Amino acid sequence: MEFRRLGKTELQVSILGFGASPMGNVFDPVDESTALASAHLAIDQGINFFDVAPFYGLTLAETRLGKALKGKRDKVTLASKCGRYGLEEFDFSRERIFSSIEDSLKRLQTDYLDLYQLHDIEFVDKSLITEVAIPALHEVKKSGKARFVGITGLPVRYLAQIAREVEIDTILSWGHYNLLEDEINDELVPLSREKDLGLMNAAPLMQRILSDAELPEWHRSPDEVKALQPKLIELCKSYELDLSQVAMNFAMKHEGISTTIVGMCEPEIVEKNLAAIDLSIPEELMKSIEKLVAPYKNQMWFEGKPENNL
Secondary structure, three states, rough: OEEEEHHOOOOEEEEEEOOOOHOOOOOOOOHHHHHHHHHHHHHHHHEEEEEEOOOOOHHHHHHHHHHOOOOOOOHOEEEEEEOOOOOOOOOOOOHHHHHHHHHHHHHHHOEEEEEEEEOOHHHOOHHHHHHHHHHHHHHHHOOOOOEEEEEEEOHHHHHHHHHHOOOOOEEEOOOOOOOOOOOOHHHHHHHHHHHOOEEEEEEOOOOOHHHHHHHEOOOOOHHHHHHHHHHHHHHHHHHOHHHHHHHHHHOOOOOOEEEEEEEEEOHHHHHHHHHOOOOOHHHHHHHHHHHHHHHOOOOOOOOOOOOHHO
């Protein structure tokens, strides 16, 4: 396993991060014993970064991950979030951030988080984030209940704007660095280097488009982007390769990104993701993928308040 420094935190994190959202049945129902076995296998194979949130499965993911990490807490860098608690439920108030950390610690069966993050900051007023939520995070950090603090969200330019104005340790961007998207490079990569922020990339499979799994009904990519899935699958098969592993390998190679977080909750998926790390991808295949994807590149949707769509 390769490890990279998570910015000024100095934490060394695995380039493959364990996204715990599927443990909350976010995509499909999963048996708890299977979910726990997946986390244990990941730890045994060197994955040391685990990311979760109260929103995932409406606290189920945190609860299950807490069970999985019992007796193994010292082997992982544990990250959770606050501020988002449902599809339409957001609360970035100082009081809720304080109560949320206590609830998360209880569910995760630990007395501290390595990283505490504001979840999907684009959904509320900017002033609430910069004047209320960020100061509250720093109070939590000062208390010792979180070692480091950061922000997460979808719109990369908005994340960059906030990161220029506040003091944080990390940024988690999702959906903006994969075979279909590369906008993370425009501002977030150079900014993270300038400010020594730990930059994390999530959703390298674009919520299943870059895999052979059935797309969820709620997927918001344009139909023409979704239609690329079978074409990409067949293209990779012609080289006797799996699309998801090609996509994972591509994402993890970005040296400006500390860890690439992907959801997993089945042992066979953990093994598959691990195998992608050392995959050898023919240059001809990558050129063919780039040519196929080029007309549909960076067609990301927007979520949140319109004024935060920079």
